[in-house]
Amino acid sequence: MSEATSTNTPKPSSSVKLVLLGEAAVGKSSLVLRFVNNDFQENKEPTIGAAFLTQKCSLPTRTIKFEIWDTAGQERFASLAPMYYRNAQAALVVYDVTKPSSLTKAKHWVAELQRQASPGIVIALVGNKLDLTNDGNEASGEPQVDGEQQPPAATADEDDAAGEPQEEQDATPGDARKVSTREASSYADEEGLLFFETSAKTGVNVVEVFTAIANAIPESSLKSGRGAGAGTGQTTLGGGRPAEDSRVNLGDRSTATAKEGCAC
Amino acid sequence: MDSENKKQPQDSLYGNDDSKDETTCSSKSSPTMAASSVRERSPSPEGPPPPLPPRPNTLSLLDEGASSSRTLRQSTQSVLQSRATTAVSLTDIASHDGGKESHPARNLPGTLRAKASLSHLASPRGSDTADSASIRSSVPQTDVGEVENVFSDFVMTESGPMQHDSTGLLQFPEFQADDVDDDFTEEFEPVGDVGDEGENEVLENWKSKRKHYLILSAAGKPIWTRHGDGGLISTYIGVIQTIISFYEDSQDRLNSFTAGDTKFVIVAKGPLYLVAISRILESETQLKLQLEALYMQILSTLTLPSLTHLFSVRPSTDLKRPLQGSETLLSTLADSFTKGSPSTLLSALECLKIRKAHRQTINNALLKTRTNSLLYGLVVAGGRLVSVVRPKKHSLHPGDLQLIFNMVFEAEAVKAGGGESWIPVCLPGFNSSGYLYMYVSFVDLREDAGNVADDTATKEESVAVILISTDKERFFELQEMRNSFIEQLEKDGSLKIMKEAIDKGRPKTTDIVPGTVLHHFLYKSRGNVQFTMSCYEPDFSSVSRRRRLMSTYNNLHASIHAKHAHVRVHHCVSQSSTSLAWVTPVFQLYCVAGPNANRNALAHSASKIVQWVQQEEERLFIIGGAVF
Numbered sequence: 001m002s003e004a005t006s007t008n009t010p011k012p013s014s015s016v017k018l019v020l021l022g023e024a025a026v027g028k029s030s031l032v033l034r035f036v037n038n039d040f041q042e043n044k045e046p047t048i049g050a051a052f053l054t055q056k057c058s059l060p061t062r063t064i065k066f067e068i069w070d071t072a073g074q075e076r077f078a079s080l081a082p083m084y085y086r087n088a089q090a091a092l093v094v095y096d097v098t099k100p101s102s103l104t105k106a107k108h109w110v111a112e113l114q115r116q117a118s119p120g121i122v123i124a125l126v127g128n129k130l131d132l133t134n135d136g137n138e139a140s141g142e143p144q145v146d147g148e149q150q151p152p153a154a155t156a157d158e159d160d161a162a163g164e165p166q167e168e169q170d171a172t173p174g175d176a177r178k179v180s181t182r183e184a185s186s187y188a189d190e191e192g193l194l195f196f197e198t199s200a201k202t203g204v205n206v207v208e209v210f211t212a213i214a215n216a217i218p219e220s221s222l223k224s225g226r227g228a229g230a231g232t233g234q235t236t237l238g239g240g241r242p243a244e245d246s247r248v249n250l251g252d253r254s255t256a257t258a259k260e261g262c263a264c
Numbered sequence: 265m266d267s268e269n270k271k272q273p274q275d276s277l278y279g280n281d282d283s284k285d286e287t288t289c290s291s292k293s294s295p296t297m298a299a300s301s302v303r304e305r306s307p308s309p310e311g312p313p314p315p316l317p318p319r320p321n322t323l324s325l326l327d328e329g330a331s332s333s334r335t336l337r338q339s340t341q342s343v344l345q346s347r348a349t350t351a352v353s354l355t356d357i358a359s360h361d362g363g364k365e366s367h368p369a370r371n372l373p374g375t376l377r378a379k380a381s382l383s384h385l386a387s388p389r390g391s392d393t394a395d396s397a398s399i400r401s402s403v404p405q406t407d408v409g410e411v412e413n414v415f416s417d418f419v420m421t422e423s424g425p426m427q428h429d430s431t432g433l434l435q436f437p438e439f440q441a442d443d444v445d446d447d448f449t450e451e452f453e454p455v456g457d458v459g460d461e462g463e464n465e466v467l468e469n470w471k472s473k474r475k476h477y478l479i480l481s482a483a484g485k486p487i488w489t490r491h492g493d494g495g496l497i498s499t500y501i502g503v504i505q506t507i508i509s510f511y512e513d514s515q516d517r518l519n520s521f522t523a524g525d526t527k528f529v530i531v532a533k534g535p536l537y538l539v540a541i542s543r544i545l546e547s548e549t550q551l552k553l554q555l556e557a558l559y560m561q562i563l564s565t566l567t568l569p570s571l572t573h574l575f576s577v578r579p580s581t582d583l584k585r586p587l588q589g590s591e592t593l594l595s596t597l598a599d600s601f602t603k604g605s606p607s608t609l610l611s612a613l614e615c616l617k618i619r620k621a622h623r624q625t626i627n628n629a630l631l632k633t634r635t636n637s638l639l640y641g642l643v644v645a646g647g648r649l650v651s652v653v654r655p656k657k658h659s660l661h662p663g664d665l666q667l668i669f670n671m672v673f674e675a676e677a678v679k680a681g682g683g684e685s686w687i688p689v690c691l692p693g694f695n696s697s698g699y700l701y702m703y704v705s706f707v708d709l710r711e712d713a714g715n716v717a718d719d720t721a722t723k724e725e726s727v728a729v730i731l732i733s734t735d736k737e738r739f740f741e742l743q744e745m746r747n748s749f750i751e752q753l754e755k756d757g758s759l760k761i762m763k764e765a766i767d768k769g770r771p772k773t774t775d776i777v778p779g780t781v782l783h784h785f786l787y788k789s790r791g792n793v794q795f796t797m798s799c800y801e802p803d804f805s806s807v808s809r810r811r812r813l814m815s816t817y818n819n820l821h822a823s824i825h826a827k828h829a830h831v832r833v834h835h836c837v838s839q840s841s842t843s844l845a846w847v848t849p850v851f852q853l854y855c856v857a858g859p860n861a862n863r864n865a866l867a868h869s870a871s872k873i874v875q876w877v878q879q880e881e882e883r884l885f886i887i888g889g890a891v892f
Contacts, residue, residue, distance in 0.1 A: 039327075047589075048675075049687030072589060075588070076588075227361060
């Protein structure tokens with residue numbers, strides 16, 4: 001269990017709904033697994049659909065119970081995302097520091113959240129896989145060379161062109177970093193996001209992200225008590241737009257049509 | 265192909281028996297004619313099977329009936345891998361894989377027929393005369409006396425020295441073409457990257473695999489392969505696409521071909537070509553079923569309309585991208601076929617054996633806690649069904665359940681997180697055009713509390729609660745249902761009962777029939793579309809031994825299901841095992857004993873197993889299930 005787990009003194013407790021978004025294979029599930037179980041699995045298989053987990057986080061003044069939606073990053077699940085972020089109070093938008101296209105995707109998610117999620121949502125931009133860079137290793141103090149030796153990653157993503165600002169690559173041999181801290185952090189500043197670089201593998205900064213989010217949730221938006229949390233949960237998935245279009249028509253099997261669930 | 269040479273000793277050993285059979289048959293009246301279908305694989309004394317005699321009119325009528333019912337069946341199967349199950353709601357369920365079993369008895373002595381397919385299997389001959397005798401074996405409630413009658417020829421013709429030891433059971437490769445040695449586990453290792461190792465080495469690894477699955481679009485784009493990436497095998501994809509489209513162009517669809525010991529089977533599904541390449545002993549039909557299951561997995565990810573749409577908009581669509589993330593599901597499914605899946609072979613499900621009253625309690629708990637948005641509710645213990653709740657008018661399809669079980673138990677994706685999952689999934693057997701939403705959570709039985717299981721529980725031990733809704737917004741409703749359901753199970757002790765049943769495992773053959781020569785059996789109840797089997801231990805614990813066992817079953821299954829083979833009982837002797845298949849409209853029994861097992865003992869044990877299953881029927885199978 002995480003060290004963030006509460007608690008001996010009865011503190012006011014509130015639920016926070018949090019959603020993880022980001023391109024496939026950036027490490028969303030691994031971040032959650034580190035936070036919830038303090039565990040890491042190499043070569044984790046891709047999440048299918050979404051996973052729901054909970055974890056408590058103890059702050060000096062109160063306990064936050066995170067209700068976490070860990071979503072699948074594949075595009076065909078993208079149309080389901082609104083269901084998960086609709087009433088979320090916090091979002092973790094994750095990219096992979098070794099893959100520029102994943103930052104581009106993260107920016108798209110941030111834009112979508114700002115457009116469509118609750119106005120007060122707390123968004124954290126998280127660059128994961130820090131262990132693959134020199135910052136994540138012992139060599140973090142090494143002099144940094146402006147890198148032309150990093151060939152752009154071969155990617156299958158059409159969005160890549162936009163996500164390739166590599167001018168100040170802090171790359172040394174053995175360093176897989178392709179997204180500079182400065183680039184991501186200045187973007188986060190512009191958009192008013194929390195910003196962290198983490199490693200789910202080594203655990204660096206993982207609990208810090210969640211604690212920072214817990215601290216950043218405005219007092220006013222915290223409903224006290226467990227019941228409220230469950231209540232918001234119900235409305236999130238229960239309310240919303242009518243789902244008829246996505247349903248299998250039980251009455252008439254031949255005319256049922258599929259609309260939702262596939263983004264392609 | 266056929267290991268005739270290796271089997272020479274056994275064959276000559278049984279040579280006498282064989283000729284004796286002949287005389288017995290010709291001199292006896294029809295009731296004992298069963299012997300002519302109960303026949304070991306012994307082509308040597310007689311040389312090649314006799315040419316087909318001209319068929320009498322009655323017979324051809326009979327055959328037409330058989331083949332037309334077959335076509336009917338195939339047309340439903342082209343949509344579904346198999347018909348609905350647990351189903352219990354379908355009245356015609358017994359007939360659907362019957363087809364050729366339900367023919368009236370004919371007495372056409374002396375008409376021997378060689379089988380068309382699987383010619384390498386040393387022509388197990390089915391005789392029409394068998395029909396009259398084996399009609400009795402179709403009576404479900406046979407008592408021992410009758411059963412022994414069916415096998416009476418065993419008793420009468422048993423002669424010669426018989427060794428009763430079963431040492432060396434499947435120790436040798438059962439089939440030369442299927443020589444799985446003990447490094448069979450390497451079959452599932454990755455072939456490696458061209459970057460890390462030399463290209464030749466990777467290609468060698470790739471070629472050494474005994475089983476390949478390739479999926480490509482009609483336009484020739486690779487979509488998925490079990491081994492090797494697109495770059496490595498693109499040339500082969502090109503060759504295959506050329507071969508397939510050559511036949512397509514001449515309006516003559518290519519279904520399969522053989523090169524040496526390698527079988528190629530092709531299934532075309534709309535814009536997709538699915539190809540299986542196998543050096544394992546599997547029949548074309550069996551490989552076809554596997555390919556259809558893989559296609560179902562693709563539909564399950566995309567739905568049929570969306571697949572059709574993608575290709576109608578752009579025939580050159582690269583399907584890899586929309587399928588991204590589901591590759592592991594295809595791979596685990598494919599590997600389960602390569603390892604050998606009784607469930608796929610029999611198109612049936614396995615249930616956890618518990619008392620009827622206990623199952624009723626679990627069913628009632630499901631019904632009691634059911635919410636309005638629930639479509640199907642399942643409790644599954646390591647791939648074995650414990651309980652089902654479903655609406656009266658909707659049954660479940662084995663193919664759909666296979667996809668769900670594969671996703672939940674074989675692919676680690678769902679289980680690894682330790683949380684609850686909410687998964688959009690299309691169940692093509694139920695409705696291939698839309699998504700259902702599946703709530704999955706694992707129950708930890710090792711502690712008394714119904715906590716969420718941690719990762720250390722093995723596959724066989726883990727119990728999943730699977731709740732399916734048509735409404736994607738109902739996660740929390742189903743979560744609540746799950747919680748009160750588990751609470752209910754705890755209260756009435758059902759969790760403990762499930763744990764005990766899981767710990768107990770499958771029975772050994774010797775637990776059922778003390779001292780039996782049988783080492784393993786599969787029993788399919790046709791009406792319930794469910795099967796049961798004995799445990800793999802100790803003889804078939806290793807992957808390669810299990811593979812050989814499955815090859816033996818594949819062989820039996822193919823022989824008994826070969827077109828126009830109206831075989832009821834099929835006895836097969838080889839260097840390393842003796843096996844028996846026994847088919848009636850009610851059940852199919854396949855069993856395996858050591859080499860040189862006494863035929864009489866084998867038949868006796870088989871009938872004991874059938875008796876046992878019938879006694880335990882309501883514990884082994886879900887009959888009825890919870891319906892609302």
